[in-house]
Amino acid sequence: MDLDFSPVIESWRFLLGGLELTLALAALTVVCSLLVGGAVGLGRCYGPVWLRVPLVFYIDSMRSVPVLVVLVWSYFALPIVTGVTLPPFWAALVALSLQISAFVAEIVRAGVNSVRPGQTRAALALGMSQAQAIREVVLPQAIVRMLPAFGSIISITIKDTAIAAVIAVPEYMNRSQTLAGQSFRPIEVFLVAMVVYFIILFPTTRIVDMVYVRLAHLGRS
Amino acid sequence: MNFDWSVVWTHAGELLQGTEITVFLAVVTMMIAIPGGIVLALLRLSGSRILSGASASFTELFRNLPLILVIYAAYYIMPLTLNIALSPIATGLVALSLNVSAYNGETFRAGIASIRKGQGDAALALGMSRWQAMREVVLPQAVRRVLPVLASTWVSLFKDTSLVSVIAVGELAYTAMRIRSQTFRVLEMLTAMAAIYWALGYPQAKLVDWLNRKYGINE
């Protein structure tokens, strides 16, 4: 087995462009998902019944359907239904955000539920309103407890962007495939791809864990 | 804008076959990945630094790579390094098994570590060897404890089988998208694909919730 990495090295700019897109897509997805997922999660915990039921349905549905299916449907089927054709990047953003938001919502629910009920009672006993109790006492603790999961949100999102390759989003995975086809050196291309993704993903969880260790005492009650 | 949903019924047989392959992939992968995970966990917890390091490296590697990349890499790298041409479905199984074993390895490691040290001590105090203590006392309790997490991993695995469609394995996603290409019925087939996954996945997700309630954080 002789390895020749020259095609990969020659096309480094091409691959770098793909990597930039991977990170951009992941970053946007995480931001959107935190906003949407946070709202959905809080709505699920504290909202009225008529709101909770559809939210739970949404969350459970996203848990049941593969990312690939949501991606493909958003890109190919959505235009037929709505008449609006989204470019691949935005279709991927929509699809990934839908999926990851559900995940965030579940983490928010777990975080809120893990704060001891006595804390809320104590806050109310001081005269706070329900909203104040949530904002001042429960959420700060819940957010600290959710930090480790936060790392896995970022990690999972980056991994899922690679699936967007199948709907022609020119992110890193897609570009690797293109290069593999053109250069007839798939082994070298994919070996490099594995190194690249590992270098990005491995520190992410570690860094979040380190931050969590520093802040964990704020969430303990 | 005219829809022809009869396409779905016409090709119901093929879709059913695709579903069978999906289930087959998930079941066989789990059958490999559960013992695989236990072995990885035991190696990680063994006294040997070499074995422990090897296990940790394996786990960290596969938990930090996108599955779709592992599938492609397996597809291209395995034939040349192993000198055998594996079928796409076997390649898919290899990629899935490596991936899920790594996750299970971490799951079992955490499960075993969560069993109170005193249990192991009590077993040793009776004169059991470390292996006997693990087999008789620690592992049975750890397996019970990780059941909800394993169920969650199963649900993820079930969804991840869709990714082997990229190397032309005839599971549900590949089959549905193939029929779409053949019949040009995009919305109908993609919606049917989503609906079938939903119908299969929703009860599984609910089962995981039930398991979490029943066997969740106790003690």
Added chain:
Amino acid sequence: MTGVMLEYDNVQKRFGEFVALAGVSMEVRTGQVVCLIGPSGSGKSTLLRCTNGLEMLDGGEIRLEGQPLPRDPRGMRAVRQRMGMVFQNFELFPHRTALANVMSGPVTVLRLSRTAAEQRARALLEKVDLSDKAMSYPANLSGGQQQRVAIARALAMEPNIMLFDEPTSALDPETIGEVLNVMKRLAEEGMTMIVVTHEMNFARRVADHVVVFERGAIMEQGSPVQIFDAPLMERTRDFLSHLGWEG
């Protein structure tokens, strides 16, 4: 016949910077009941765990019937079969019934047949007054009942010596008595016992020898009468009165 069963010769044990045992020397004779008392962290439990090899010594030697304790796993396992240990939080195996718990040692370690092991187990459960709880799981037993099953489980190995690590510290006051009674009966039958305990009344009445620990060393040792009624050291007096011992 009271030969020396266990000899501790300048036993030392460190956990990182912390010195748990700073050169402990004492004897346990066959048939004796030795109670180890002293403040928390004074090394009593550590000494017990060094005795059956759950911790390894950093210095000194422990001799069982004249032979130093082996350091290899197989040798250690053989020694552990001759010693029974009872833990502060019982450590019954939750996935097995009381009967199966008591059978654990004979079946797995001694390789007795299930019938023989069951016979032995039932007899022991009878001995600790828990025959009717044979098929119960630990989750359905009170603390005192669990500890009695734990004692039966240790006895099932037919040990020469029983090690008790604060056996009643995790129990409700009402159930302490039932466990202490079992231990008292065991002592009367001539079992060699080393008991780490805060139960001063038990030590006063049942022990043949009392050893007072502080900060990893023996402060004072002697007969119960001597230690409880006329302690030599000021620290011992302080410690006892701190525990509410009226003397």
